[in-house]
Amino acid sequence: MNSWIHPGLVIFLGGFLIPFIPWKRAKQIYFLALPLAGFIIILMTYKGIFGDIPAWPGSLHKWNIPFLQYTLDIGRINKLSILFGFVYVTAAFCMNIYALKVKNDWEHVVAMIYVGSALGAIFSGDLFTLFFSLEIMSWAPFFLLLFRGTKKSRGAAFRYIIWHHVSGLCILTGVLIHLHQTGSIEFTHMPWGWGTKYFGSHLILLGFVINSATTPFHAWLSDTYSEASPSGSVYMTAFTTKTAIFCLITTFSGVPLLMWMGAIQSVFALFLAVLENDGRRLCSYHIISQIGYMVAGIGMGTHMGINGAASHALCHIIYNALLYMGAGCVLVVAGTAKFDRLGGLYKYMPIAFWLYMIGGFSISGFPLFNGFISKAMTIEAAELIQHPVIYLLLEGATVGTFLHTGLKLPWNMWLQGRDEPHPDIKAKLKDSAFNTPKHMLVGMSILAFLCIFLGVYPKILYDMLPYPVEYVPFTVTRVFSITQLFIFSFLGFWLLRKLVKGHPSYVLDTDWPFRVLGEKLMNFCKSSLPAFGDALDQRMMKFSSYVIQKLKSPHIELRMTPLTVGDGVFIILILLSVFLVLNI
Amino acid sequence: MINFRKYPKKLFWRLYYVCLVISLILDFYWLYTHMFHYHFSFQHIPQFFALFGLLGCMLLILIAKGMGFFIVVDEDYYQKRKEESN
Helix, strand or coil: CCCCCCCCHHHHHHCHHHCCCCHHHHHHHHHHHHHHHHHHHHHHHHHCCCCCCCCCCCCEEEEEEEEEEEEEEEEEECCCHHHHHHHHHHHHHHHHCCCCCCHHHHHHHHHHHHHHHHHHHHHCCCCHHHHHHHHHHHHHHHHHHHCCCHHHHHHHHHHHHHHHHHHHHHHHHHHHHHHHHHHHCCCCCCCCCCCHHHHHHHHCCCCCCHHHCCCCHHHHHHHHCCCCCHHHHHHHHHHHHHHHHHHHHHHHHCCCCCCCCCCCHHHHHHHHHCCCCCCCHHHHHHHHHHHHHHHHHHHHCCCHHHHHHHHHHHHHHHHHHHHHHHHHHHHHHHHEEEECCCCCCHCCHHHHHCCCCCCHHHHHCCCHHHHHHHHHHHHHHHHHHCCCHHHHHHHHHHHHHHHHHHHHHHHHHHHCCCCCHHHHHHHCCCCCCCCCCCHHHHHHHHHHHHHHHHCCCCCCCCCCCCCCCCCCCCCCHHHHHHHHHHHHHHHHHCCCHHHHEEEEEEEECCCCCHHHHHHHHHHHHHHHHHHHHHHHHHHHHHHHHHHHHHCCCCCCCHHHHHHHHHHHHHHHHHHHEEEEEEEE | CCCCCCCHHHHHHHHHHHHHHHHHHHHHHHHHHCCCCCCHHHHCCCCHHHHHHHHHHHHHHHHHHHHHHHEEECCCCHHHHHHCCC
């Protein structure tokens, strides 16, 4: 059987039918069936029904379409794309359950466009298809942000699309330069160096680095993800950055610059997270920090580094969606995710709290949760290449992650040592432990189950990684060191817990110069530029009226003397001789 | 005997202190019996991970608070700027 169907296309095109299904229940079932259909196709592909998948980096090629003098490779299947594909559709299924009660059908359509185009990117085998998929993908979050309908979310949507157009332009220019130099559009490992002949690669890397929210280009993520609707932001956590990680693994593995950028990023984001007052922005900083591990693993370029980056990307999609869902539940139930207004919610939503905590333990890397089996692999990769600074940065980021997502966020949102929330929030709550909508809890439960399942049975994930896994996660050294690290991190948090309390504030990020410069540019366009234009207009009008006046003057004929004509001929002669000399 | 169902916080703290003491003892014991397979020499310092966790966490909070003097602004910082410029 050779007729493969692209799972991304099924979800992408299938999504457009959602608004036209008249029955509510049928619509919901169809919405859940779309990622399931994708899952079945990917499972069939994985089982070799459409042909055997060779060992990494080998690929199976389906759907080759001629385009100009090139061939578009729309269905390139390899071990990495299958792995990402599985997690994308599984996460999409859980996210669809979480978003089941969203009334705007077009939000569902956009979400499916998002998932479909992300699958399009990971199954693309050429740079044109990749660029096309990434471009479609960049529009989906724009609409997810717009659909929230607030003034802030509209601003965030436009900032998002500006960032992603910049990255898209970088990728397109880089691809064209690469094509001009090599004649190839294959989406594969790119040449890397510091000379001008690698300029195309530099631009493509810059595009991927912006898309993956690598420091210093990370600010778009914390700025925009926290402004989408609770369900919209859950979709946004998974696909854009992880697809960029997929691209970086394919094209720039082993670039030392990435190793340093990733390790620094994993810690830098945590400093900003300490100051953060918004639960969802705090989770955004943890996406950035965790991406640091992946980027560092890719930069190391060793088999364990790549395996660590790939497995961490997948585990990250699962636990981070869970974290965002937890914070989103609080936003839905209490109407805010700001720490200074929350606390004392535990009694009213304990199930959401414990499901969130499973995500918190997972992202921190507790043994028996999925973060441990992937994050520890990247840290061990840093140990194996004998790089103490990278190791200390990554291990330090583990401490900070536990501090924030395992301690600060749940403490500030649900607890704060209070049994009751603020009166204005309490007025919105029912006097029971079941304030969280059920469909949200179902979506969270599936992800929480996956967090624990992969944590206790990592073999299922390890068997799918690109390179054979020689790593054993549950050693005395690793389990003991991480446990002791957490026990004492908790002590540090408890001693300084008053310092991490929320206050109404905003944390400036690396996008500050861009936003201020942009603002100045806008002001210039709004006020100074029109004034300059008006002044120029007036001068031109004056000048032209002066010329017209002079031309109408009766004395003008007297001035047309032979000498003036001669001057003109002389100038023409000089010009002609210049043309002759320069041989133009 | 304390009723821990009634006072879960007390149960939590007692369990926490037991874990803390056990981890300190185990670290000395396993380091002495060469159970650990570390890659860097500094990892062999007794109680390295305990110190790293405690100091790392406290330093992270304190340094961030220091950074906060420069980068923490009003909640509606950008909106205010926009209104002022208009």
